[in-house]
Amino acid sequence: MHAVIVWWDLARSEQTVESLRGFLREEAVDRFARVPGLRLKFWISDAAAGRWGAVLLWESRQAAEAPLPNLAGPLIGYPPTERYAFAVEATVEGAFAAAALAGRGLALEPGGS
DSSP states (O other): OEEEEEEEEGGGSSOOHHHHHHHIIIIIHHHHTTOTTEEEEEEEEETTTTEEEEEEEESSHHHHHSOOOOOHHHHHTSOOSEEEEEEOOOOOOOOOSOOOOTTOSTTTSTTOO
């Protein structure tokens, strides 16, 4: 398995964390649900610091290196400020109450802004 983390500093962008949440609801979540080899993607933000990013977990390094739908870069106006790729040493799922992970997060919650 392989992991990739990308971060944008939004200081130079017209986009905000709030506007990017709309982008997730309207387009990005559905499109990434169909990417071959992608096991998990979760989007992360720090509204106070104006930062937006994602963590992607891939089945393999080859899957991680395949072309992706480039959605956020053009919307934000520039490539990620930081990008890191890692080999995954181990994975585990802990004990949890909600079985389904898909469809969760601030952008997808009812009334989420």
